[in-house]
Amino acid sequence: MVIHMDKAINLLTKAIIISLYVYTWNFVEKYGDSINKTYIYVYISFVALSLLSDKYFYKGQKSGDNKSRDMTTHFISLTWFTSLIMPVLEHAYIVRHNLFFTILGICLVLLGIAIRALGIKTLGKYFSRDVETWENQKVVKTGIYKHIRHPAYAGNILQVVGFPLILNSFYSLVLSLVTIIGFIWRIRVEEEFLKRAIPEYEKYMKETKRIIPKIW
Numbered sequence: 001m002v003i004h005m006d007k008a009i010n011l012l013t014k015a016i017i018i019s020l021y022v023y024t025w026n027f028v029e030k031y032g033d034s035i036n037k038t039y040i041y042v043y044i045s046f047v048a049l050s051l052l053s054d055k056y057f058y059k060g061q062k063s064g065d066n067k068s069r070d071m072t073t074h075f076i077s078l079t080w081f082t083s084l085i086m087p088v089l090e091h092a093y094i095v096r097h098n099l100f101f102t103i104l105g106i107c108l109v110l111l112g113i114a115i116r117a118l119g120i121k122t123l124g125k126y127f128s129r130d131v132e133t134w135e136n137q138k139v140v141k142t143g144i145y146k147h148i149r150h151p152a153y154a155g156n157i158l159q160v161v162g163f164p165l166i167l168n169s170f171y172s173l174v175l176s177l178v179t180i181i182g183f184i185w186r187i188r189v190e191e192e193f194l195k196r197a198i199p200e201y202e203k204y205m206k207e208t209k210r211i212i213p214k215i216w
Contacts, residue, residue: 009074017081024089035092039102043091043166046109047084050159053113057120060128072186073130079179083160087169096168105165108158116155118144127152131190133197139204147213149191149204153183154211187211 028035120127122143126134144151160179164172187210194201209216 009071010077013074013078016078017085020082020085020089024085024092027089028092031092035095036097039097039167040088040091043088043163046106046166047163050109050113053117054120057117058127059120059124061125061134072182072189076179076182076186079175079182080156080160083172083175083179084163086175087164087167087172090164090169090172091167094169094171096170098168101165101168105162105167108162108165112155112158112160112162114155115144115158116152119151119155122151131186131193133194137198139198139200141204141207145208147208148211149208150187150211153187157183157211 028037028040122145123140126137126140148154157180160176161173164170164176191201191205195205
């Protein structure tokens with residue numbers, strides 16, 4: 001029953017994202033004459049870079065039996081992809097051009113991609129988009145994981161703030177905030193799960209910060 005519900009929510013999430021994407025694309029095409037599409041093409045190229053980076057560095061493995069089914073996965077999936085689409089829609093409605101914010105957004109996105117990629121690469125086969133562990137899994141404490149426990153989420157947070165800035169879509173930052181809340185929620189769920197699944201993880205938590213070195 002739980003698995004069927006999980007699949008149903010997953011399908012609903014994808015349907016909402018696809019519908020929003022189609023609506024946004026049609027709107028941009030319809031009113032595209034009054035929009036400088038160069039900014040949108042630049043934006044899309046960085047979104048593509050982010051998605052391709054994940055695909056390139058991801059070396060995951062088949063899910064094991066020790067897996068937590070919680071709402072954070074669906075919530076983050078919905079808010080993350082929506083937060084990638086909404087800046088384009090806002091830009092189509094309200095055209096703003098401030099080069100400072102565009103460059104700032106690009107820098108945040110590139111930094112976020114780099115940090116997330118480093119986290120995924122370092123964790124290797126133990127990286128997962130779900131909350132789960134595998135048999136005989138150990139805590140990874142090397143590389144960036146010596147300093148923060150969740151570099152992949154740290155990278156996502158930088159990106160979700162940076163993307164709206166590229167298009168000067170300031171109202172979309174509200175959705176970015178909602179997405180960040182989702183990541184913080186996910187971090188807490190994940191840590192409680194890992195403390196139960198891997199005994200040494202609690203000690204590791206005392207030695208490191210979550211996403212900001214020496215701060216939090």
